[in-house]
Amino acid sequence: MKAARLKELGVPAGIGVDAALGGVKQAMKSGQTVEDVEQAILAVVDAPKLLTEDEVWGNLARTIVRVTEARARFSGRDEAAPWQQWGDNFEPAAIDQMAQACKLPISVAGALMPDAHVGYGLPIGGVLATDNAVIPYAVGVDIACRMKLSVLDLLVPDIVAYQEDLIEALEKETRFGTGCTFKPGRQHEVMDDPAWEEIPILRKHHNKAAKQLGTSGGGNHFVEFGVLEVLSEDLGIGRGKYVAMLSHSGSRGTGEKVAKHYSALARQLHPELPEELSHLAWLDMDSPEGREYWQAMELMGRYSAANHELIHKHVVDHLGCEVLAGVENHHNFAWKEAHKGREVVVHRKGATPATNGVLGVIPGSMATSGFVVRGKGNEEGLNSASHGAGRAMSRVEAERRFTWAEANEFLKKKKVHLVSGGLDEVPMAYKDIEAVMAAQEDLVEQVARFEPRLVKMAPSGKVSSRRRKERQQRKRK
């Protein structure tokens, strides 16, 4: 049974739905039909106080009572925290999510970046400063998702001349797709961090995390080679054209488990939040839960950095070249920063840190420009910028609307060789990166422009997992 149906039946969103799903599972196991289950849920919703001791539905009944009482006591704030947007090419729902986030009692200020689109709780491209509280879903599911660019001592024509070697390096030295691992795993001292032992959710996933070190994952993640046109002296290598390698990856499966674990915990601690705020449940920074999340989040930060470090090290070693310069940054993370003289927690969910003088990387798409940028320290913009061009449509919509014939035409025109990737990631599915950059001229300065030439991404998710299953089934036979 889906969450939407449970809400139709009157189950409160968030922990109400969580509790209901538990009951549904139990009832279905004991052989009840969907109709029986729906009747039972209606009865609980109608009179939860009568059913708090019920064997199957007691937890749902108690949760509804708790949520109802807490929400009755909750009163929103009189005035939302101030926020501004950069650009005007947004879905109304993304703007609404930003506005809702600023109504949280803990919110201090917000900023919506020009690549923003709808996400869980806070939009992707949303920045939120809070007072002594951290919101797991305002950091994002892929905690510490990160960009890393290395300038290599190759010549621009080498991208074509040594194309086969570059492809081989990508194929052998990282992995793509949901659930991908290295066997045997890559080695890195980040795996010896004491936090893996101290925090149960980390201990549980330590093994998987070890196997996923150095992998790139799926979705919009990629590793690519391209031409970097350096426009300023910031990188310390002089102006001109260079070959660079750019990777986009994060904390893989472990980060997701951490995000979901603490978000569920935060929701349990905040039954008072109305439905539209329920995905924005927070943890107090002074509470044991908040401190533990922060510790886990920071480890995910070091883990993600190690991930990129290994990808670059192994690819560079494979090619036998040298690294001349580099830039890297998280774009799903939270930081303790000063805002207008006050210490706040700044959540950047799909947003690049852009404190004055700080360098960052903003990718476009597989066949449009990316940028190395220098922050301008715009205080109203919460020292942030976009983390890319931003999706112009959903993945499903992109798969429906475009064909590979069109996409290949685009790639050919831009001289991009796509080793693998999904139709849901084609450039036409993204907003215009030039317009996005123009909308944030007061947030960042352009330091270099990057043109992708040789790109590897995960092949389209659903297809590959179906094929994997079919292969496994064939093996069994």
Added chain:
DNA sequence: ATGTGC
């Protein structure tokens, strides 16, 4: 962005 239980 990510897998997991059927």
